[in-house]
Amino acid sequence: xxxxxxxEQIPARERLLTAAGELFYAEGVHTVxxxxxxxxxxxxxxxxxxxxxxxxxxxxxxxxxxxxxxRELMIRELAARYETARARLLGVxxxxxxxxxxxxxxxxxxxxxxxxxxxxxxxxxxxxxxxxWLRSLFHDxxxxxxxxxxxxxxxxxxxxxxxxxxSAWMDRNPGTATLATAIAGMLIDAAIPDGxxxxx
Amino acid sequence: xxxxxxxEQIPARERLLTAAGELFYAEGVHTVxxxxxxxxxxxxxxxxxxxxxxxxxxxxxxxxxxxxxxRELMIRELAARYETARARLLGVxxxxxxxxxxxxxxxxxxxxxxxxxxxxxxxxxxxxxxxxWLRSLFHDxxxxxxxxxxxxxxxxxxxxxxxxxxSAWMDRNPGTATLATAIAGMLIDAAIPDGxxxxx
DNA sequence: GACCGACTGTACAGACCGTTCTGGTAATGT
DNA sequence: ACATTACCAGAACGGTCTGTACAGTCGGTC
Numbered sequence: 272x273x274x275x276x277x278x279e280q281i282p283a284r285e286r287l288l289t290a291a292g293e294l295f296y297a298e299g300v301h302t303v304x305x306x307x308x309x310x311x312x313x314x315x316x317x318x319x320x321x322x323x324x325x326x327x328x329x330x331x332x333x334x335x336x337x338x339x340x341x342r343e344l345m346i347r348e349l350a351a352r353y354e355t356a357r358a359r360l361l362g363v364x365x366x367x368x369x370x371x372x373x374x375x376x377x378x379x380x381x382x383x384x385x386x387x388x389x390x391x392x393x394x395x396x397x398x399x400x401x402x403x404w405l406r407s408l409f410h411d412x413x414x415x416x417x418x419x420x421x422x423x424x425x426x427x428x429x430x431x432x433x434x435x436x437x438s439a440w441m442d443r444n445p446g447t448a449t450l451a452t453a454i455a456g457m458l459i460d461a462a463i464p465d466g467x468x469x470x471x
Numbered sequence: 472x473x474x475x476x477x478x479e480q481i482p483a484r485e486r487l488l489t490a491a492g493e494l495f496y497a498e499g500v501h502t503v504x505x506x507x508x509x510x511x512x513x514x515x516x517x518x519x520x521x522x523x524x525x526x527x528x529x530x531x532x533x534x535x536x537x538x539x540x541x542r543e544l545m546i547r548e549l550a551a552r553y554e555t556a557r558a559r560l561l562g563v564x565x566x567x568x569x570x571x572x573x574x575x576x577x578x579x580x581x582x583x584x585x586x587x588x589x590x591x592x593x594x595x596x597x598x599x600x601x602x603x604w605l606r607s608l609f610h611d612x613x614x615x616x617x618x619x620x621x622x623x624x625x626x627x628x629x630x631x632x633x634x635x636x637x638s639a640w641m642d643r644n645p646g647t648a649t650l651a652t653a654i655a656g657m658l659i660d661a662a663i664p665d666g667x668x669x670x671x
Numbered sequence: 672g673a674c675c676g677a678c679t680g681t682a683c684a685g686a687c688c689g690t691t692c693t694g695g696t697a698a699t700g701t
Numbered sequence: 702a703c704a705t706t707a708c709c710a711g712a713a714c715g716g717t718c719t720g721t722a723c724a725g726t727c728g729g730t731c
């Protein structure tokens with residue numbers, strides 16, 4: 272274990288990952304070259320290649336880190352803010368709104384990355400696991416909330432989630448989150464028996 | 472005016488535009504180089520530059536052509552298939568589904584292009600006019616259909632339209648169109664007074 | 672002191688990029 | 702007959718890209 276001294280430094284791997292995250296997300300994985308990343312991270316180019324193997328490896332690590340960050344934020348905030356499964360189902364869209372408010376928000380990182388790669392890229396595999404996670408997040412909550420057809424509701428909410436991200440990005444309007452929450456509320460009410468009744 | 476002889480050829484501009492459209496859309500504007508485009512179009516490289524000025528000019532022409540194509544398809548199909556403004560409002564999502572069914576569908580071209588450019592690019596201006604057109608399409612139809620708040624309904628439907636495109640693309644599921652149509656139906660019913668009543 | 676792993680800095684190869692230039696052909700309008 | 706226009710094939714240019722090679726630095730460990 273490295274000792275925590277006053278001259279403690281953030282390790283090169285972490286610096287590379289944050290630099291790559293900022294640049295890739297802001298300008299696209301294809302536009303940003305490795306030279307700019309190593310310059311921003313204050314890391315030698317050789318270090319990048321020993322740690323990640325190739326630029327593609329760094330891109331994969333970047334997307335994996337994004338997924339992990341969104342997942343952590345979602346789970347933490349949902350648990351902290353909402354009581355019932357139904358409220359958490361709606362809360363997903365409020366937490367998504369937190370992302371919209373971040374400075375430099377540029378839409379879903381996976382949408383952006385997929386737009387830049389041809390079919391069969393390694394990026395697509397990571398995208399599939401991300402999409403599967405998002406869908407199962409909605410599916411599990413819909414199940415827990417007592418939806419008549421959790422599968423169907425999950426599909427609807429994924430669509431709204433996607434649309435909210437695109438609209439917020441392309442129209443530069445973070446307020447889209449409340450719009451999405453309202454639509455989601457309608458869909459949830461319609462999908463859960465006695466969804467509109469107050470309580471029991 | 473060029474005479475229509477037996478050796479009539481499709482002009483170079485058109486060939487370039489279709490070649491660029493296929494390649495840019497399938498692989499991204501940044502991934503595809505001009506060499507591949509001129510090779511596919513059977514055009515000299517100099518011709519590209521006399522006709523479009525630069526690669527960026529070709530990208531702009533590609534996006535403009537995409538916009539025009541979608542607009543024409545939308546207007547033609549909406550007029551041919553549906554009678555009332557309310558049916559046309561819903562029909563937008565069915566026509567969008569026609570795009571999903573096209574072989575090689577890869578989502579909205581403007582979403583893809585925007586993911587590849589940094590802020591301030593000329594692509595963003597074209598995107599704004601495209602987004603404004605889409606929004607006004609919904610807004611005008613919502614008005615015509617007697618929506619209580621056409622602005623609000625248009626915003627909702629733009630979000631659903633965006634979400635449908637992303638979901639259909641990322642999950643490779645053209646059936647998303649019927650899902651989007653169902654959601655749009657709910658929103659339209661809720662936004663138009665007496666929307667659920669049969670007729671008058 | 673010898674050793675080691677993590678890291679630096681620079682220089683370079685090879686490919687590919689957008690763009691321009693040269694030089695030529697075929698048809699058109701006057 | 703001549704200038705113009707529209708186009709073609711390909712070479713050449715300067716720049717940037719990923720990836721590699723190599724010599725060297727630093728903090729700990731035996």
